[in-house]
Amino acid sequence: MIDLSGAWRLKQERHRAIYSFQDADAVTAAELTEKAVYGLPELNGDCIAQAQLVANPGCYATSVILALAPLLKSDLIERERGIISDSKSGVSGAGKAATSRTHFVSVADNFSAYAVFNHRHLGEMVEQLGLDDTELTFTPHLLPIPRGILSTVYVQLKRPMKPAEVESCLRDFYADRHWVRIFATPQLPQLQFSLHTNYCDLGFCLAEDGRRLVLVSCVDNLLKGAAGQAVQNMNLMYGWEEREGLQ
Amino acid sequence: MIDLSGAWRLKQERHRAIYSFQDADAVTAAELTEKAVYGLPELNGDCIAQAQLVANPGCYATSVILALAPLLKSDLIERERGIISDSKSGVSGAGKAATSRTHFVSVADNFSAYAVFNHRHLGEMVEQLGLDDTELTFTPHLLPIPRGILSTVYVQLKRPMKPAEVESCLRDFYADRHWVRIFATPQLPQLQFSLHTNYCDLGFCLAEDGRRLVLVSCVDNLLKGAAGQAVQNMNLMYGWEEREGLQ
Amino acid sequence: MIDLSGAWRLKQERHRAIYSFQDADAVTAAELTEKAVYGLPELNGDCIAQAQLVANPGCYATSVILALAPLLKSDLIERERGIISDSKSGVSGAGKAATSRTHFVSVADNFSAYAVFNHRHLGEMVEQLGLDDTELTFTPHLLPIPRGILSTVYVQLKRPMKPAEVESCLRDFYADRHWVRIFATPQLPQLQFSLHTNYCDLGFCLAEDGRRLVLVSCVDNLLKGAAGQAVQNMNLMYGWEEREGLQ
Amino acid sequence: MIDLSGAWRLKQERHRAIYSFQDADAVTAAELTEKAVYGLPELNGDCIAQAQLVANPGCYATSVILALAPLLKSDLIERERGIISDSKSGVSGAGKAATSRTHFVSVADNFSAYAVFNHRHLGEMVEQLGLDDTELTFTPHLLPIPRGILSTVYVQLKRPMKPAEVESCLRDFYADRHWVRIFATPQLPQLQFSLHTNYCDLGFCLAEDGRRLVLVSCVDNLLKGAAGQAVQNMNLMYGWEEREGLQ
Known part of the structure; x- marks a missing residue:
């Protein structure tokens, strides 16, 4: 089973609390939480291949975790200086429900921050990255476009590095992975490049x-941040090539 | 009183039917319908100045009637050939209600026709222009912008005319009116020019x-098509200058 | 050869004039014009399969011709009453050149008509549909979206028909064609449905x-109106299935 | 004189270098640079009132400096931890020139960062705020809207504070100023609120x-970030009320 909801993504009780789940059967829920594998193939590919229950990651979480994992796992970031992810999402990330907030006139020609310090995806990020809660500041914003997430992430390195070293760290970490593309500085990805x-x-x-x-x-956010990632996870669970159905 | 709803705009029963009003008191309603003046200052300025109840026009109706009135009143249009108004409106024209239709993702990067042959504003147009119902074809469309209406109106003239004659007809009709601007061909107005x-x-x-x-x-649609026109009507009713509060 | 330019689309001299081509070799140009097949597969599929030079249609022309061909070929339209196509295109239809007209700030929150009565694609439409020049009025508009064309086409039928008859006429005409979809009234296509x-x-x-x-x-406009149609033509020219490479 | 260009905004040579000005007369240029007053009325109101040459601030600089000035002047920010401004601007901020970058199709449904660590407005910010160059990280982004700038600014406070204290600091600093509005937490300004x-x-x-x-x-960015601020400066220079011509 691949669950696109937030039900099984979080292991720590204080993070789960934000969803206010009413577990009808607390024992079963605890067992499933235990069994569930966080479905980010670039981090947990081997576990996903063996999993019966995969918790498909949140869209913001996917963008932030993939940016930070290589440098954090190599212990190159000065965590106590604080890490900031200033993230911007298209409106489909805010859900299908028609509300005053998703009304065209509210969003068009507008831009705004929301849920500062308390967005639901923050827990996934710190759990998967092994950070303390106060080490990551995450600010989501609503972009006047239908889809796509761009995260601008700020870190302080432990020691002065050269661009080539940073690039190598990213490339090495994702060496065998098809669905992450690294841009060589000074080229930066634009949101349009990854859409669709x-x-x-x-x-x-x-x-x-x-x-x-x-x-x-x-x-x-609708593909690598949701349905596309679910297909990628399905491919791993069935032992298929990671790209099946996604090209 | 200036009423921005459609309640008193329509004199003819078959047009009123589209609103499905439940008149609690049919006698009073009939009296008020009789008394109400259609609040398009460029056509009915003198009546508005004397009115106690002004029915503020619909936004589409304002754009279509003002385009057609000069040539129709001069009897220059071959009505039996049919008149077409292909109109396009920003999303605020579709109302404030949050629905799947006004959701940002439904509107952005999209464009569509709706209510072909049966939009509520059609009755106002034919009544004010003195047309038979089948002489005017009106097709509204939803533009992916917050505000503004552009109507492209197609007519066949009774006799061959020169551009200067057409321009004169328009200029003469609106000679004393501040809030209609005539463009000399080949210049055409763009929606942006009239916004705000x-x-x-x-x-x-x-x-x-x-x-x-x-x-x-x-x-x-929010100004000349609604609130601005109401202020213009108020100015006429109080004997103030037509531009008060609108510049 | 499949040519996406307008060079070989027009057979009649007065239509070709709008492009102001400077034919270095008039004789060769005349020969090629003669040989060229207008590349609209739903109309000219057999000729395209045999052609050496295919003139890929204009984007507006594709949308207008496909709407009108079934009823015109069945002689159901009162041509002398005039046919109107009110067409709206996304900005990629205006070309890749960076001009004040394609600047984001000129287009966003705006909408405008242009090239009324004299757009370059008008010649293709009347030639392919067998109309006199004055029988078709074509008004293009610029939509504030990146891609897509919606044409609203107005005709008077020669005799009163029922919706089912109209639908049959359309369905019969495109019975064997994969790339035209007919909507049953009162359903109307929205631009979003055909994008990508x-x-x-x-x-x-x-x-x-x-x-x-x-x-x-x-x-x-970038697919059925340009590159996609070229691939469809290539499939016909090579005897491949019409859908190859397009799904 | 009020100059909207960047010519006289920067006092320090290393910051001026980014503009690559060719000073025909270095002596005059040095004199004018000396005389010029940075035209941010909320910081330099008294000097502006006496000035002959006012350097109207950059749009990004206006948004960032006004956010940071109160807390920095009160010495409440841990500067050595680094200050980050993640700023997003509508396309009019990128200038009127028609380029591939300002083409509608490049911007719509897109979002991107640019000029990271080396945007021209960075010098203004650090000079006016009294920061070292490495204490402020400024990342501009291009929003798919015509106008408006939203800056999300991240700082670490020297000591734990309460929201009411932060709010007081902001309110006190702008106590007598008409053109800065402070929102009480948890309310946040949206871009739409300040447009026009x-x-x-x-x-x-x-x-x-x-x-x-x-x-x-x-x-x-076109008003408080450019022309509106110039009018505000003019009001100060002539001893007029700060709001003249701006309401």
């Missing part, structure tokens, strides 16, 4: 001081 | 045969 | 008088 | 730890 595809596009800019790093991560 | 103003902008193109005429009419 | 596909979507509304007919035609 | 006005709207969210602060700043 299952790609997560990653690029970066490094300051002259070699410490301040800005990462840019783009996904189509 | 109370102007109705009118332009036209005449075919080489001197008979086929295309009129273009632009209004901001 | 090679489909031309056709729908219609018939007035109660059974004579006034409004047709709605939607294509993606 | 001369207001800079400021709001904020404070994390539970009382240290991580997110500020949101909105301006219309």
Whole structure:
């Protein structure tokens, strides 16, 4: 089973609380939470292949985790300085429900931040990245476009690095993965490049001081951020090629 | 009283039927319908000045009537050939209600016709222009913008005319009116020109045969098509200058 | 050869004139014009299969011709009453050149008519449909979206018809064709339905008088209106299935 | 004189270098640079009133400086932790020139970062705020809307504060100024609120730890970010009320 809801994504109780789930059967829920595998193939591919229950990641979480995982796993980020993800999403990310917030006139020619410090996807990010809750500041914004997420991620590196080193770190981490594309600096991905595809596009800019790093991560929230990723997970679970049905 | 609803705009029963009003008191309703003045200042300015009840026109109706009135009142249009208004409106014209139809994702990157042959504003147009119901074909469309209406109106002239004659006809009809602007051919109004103003902008193109005429009419549906026109009517009712509060 | 330009689409000199081509070699040009087949597979499929030079149709022309061909070929339209196509195109239809007209700020929140009575695609339409020049009025407009064309086409039928008859006429004409979809009234195609596909979507509304007919035609100008149609033509020329490479 | 260009905004040579000005007369240029007053009325109102040459601020700089000035002047920000402004601008901010970058099709349904670490307005910000160059990271992005700038600004406070304290700091700083509006948490300004006005709207969210602060700043880049601010400066220079001509 691949579940696109948030029901089984979170292992830690304090993160699960944000969804206010009413578990009819707490024992079963605890068992399933235990069994569920977080369905980000680039991080958990082997577990997904063995899983019976896959929790398909949130769209924002996909864009942020894929940007940060390589540098964090290599312990190159000064976590205590704080990591910031300033993320922007098209309106389909806000759901299908017709509300005053998704009315065309509310969104067009507009732009706004929302759910600062308390968006539901924050828990997924810190759990999957192994961060403390206060180490990641996540600010979602609503873009006046139908689809797509671009996250601009700010980190401080532990030591001065060169652009080529940063690029290598990203490339090595995703060496065998088809659905992440790395851009060589100074090229940056634009949101349009990944729309209507299952790609997560990653690029970066490094300051002259070699410490301040800005990462840019783009996904189509309906594909790599939702249904496309579910297909990718299905491919892994059935032992099929990761690209089946997605090209 | 200036009523922005459709309640008192229509004199003829068959047109009123489209609104399915449940008149609690049919006698009072009939009296008020009788008394109500259709609040298009460029046509009914004198009556509006004396009126106690003004029925503020529909937004589409404003754009179509102002385009056609000069030539129709001068009896220059071959009515039996049929008149067509292909009209396009921004989403605020579809109302404030949050529905699947006004959801940003339904409207953005989209365009569609609706209510062909049976839009509620059709009755106002034929009544005010003195047309038979089958002489005017009106097709509304939904534009992926927040506000504004552009109507492209097609008529056949009774005799071959020159562009200068057409322009004179329009200019003479609106000679003393501040809120209608006439464009000299080949200049055509664009929707942007009238947005955030109370102007109705009118332009036209005449075919080489001197008979086929295309009129273009632009209004901001929230101003000249609604609240702005109400203020203009208020000015007339109080004997104030027509421009008060609108510049 | 499949040529996406307008060079070989027009047979009649007065229509070719609008392109102001400077034919270096008039004799060769005349020969090629003679040989060229107008590449609308739903009309000229057999000729295209035998052709060496295919003139790929204009995007507007594709949308208008496919809407009108069934009824015109069945001689159901009162041509002398005049046919009107009020067409609306996304900005990619205006070309790739960066001009003040294609600048984002000129187009966004705007809508406008242009080239009334003299757009380049008008010649293709009348030649392919066998109309006199004055029988078709074509008004293009610029929509604030990246891609897609919707044409609203107005005709008067020679005799009162029923919706089912009109629908049959359309369905019969395109019975063996994959890339035209007919909508049953009162359903109308929206522009979004055909975007990112090679489909031309056709729908219609018939007035109660059974004579006034409004047709709605939607294509993606970059696919059925350009590159997709070229692939479809290539499939015919090579004897391949019409859908190859387009699904 | 009020100059809307960047010619006299920057005092420090290393910042001026980004404009690559060719000063025909270096002596005069140096004198004028010395005399020029940076035209942000909320910071330099008294100097502007006496000035002969006012350098009207950049649009991004206006939005960022107004967000940061109150807390920086009160020495409440931990500067060495780094300050980040993630800013998003409508397309009119990218200039009137028609380029492939401002073509409608490049911008619509798109979003992108650009000029990371080296945008021309960065110099204005650090000079006016008294920051070292590496203390401020500024990332501009291009929004698919015609106008407006929203900056999301991230700072770490020196000591845990309460939302009411932060709000007081902002309100006190702008106590006598008409054109800055402070939003009480948890209300945040949306871009739409300030469009077509001369207001800079400021709001904020404070994390539970009382240290991580997110500020949101909105301006219309064509008014408070350009022409409106020039009028405001003119009012000060002539001793007129700050609101003249702007309501």
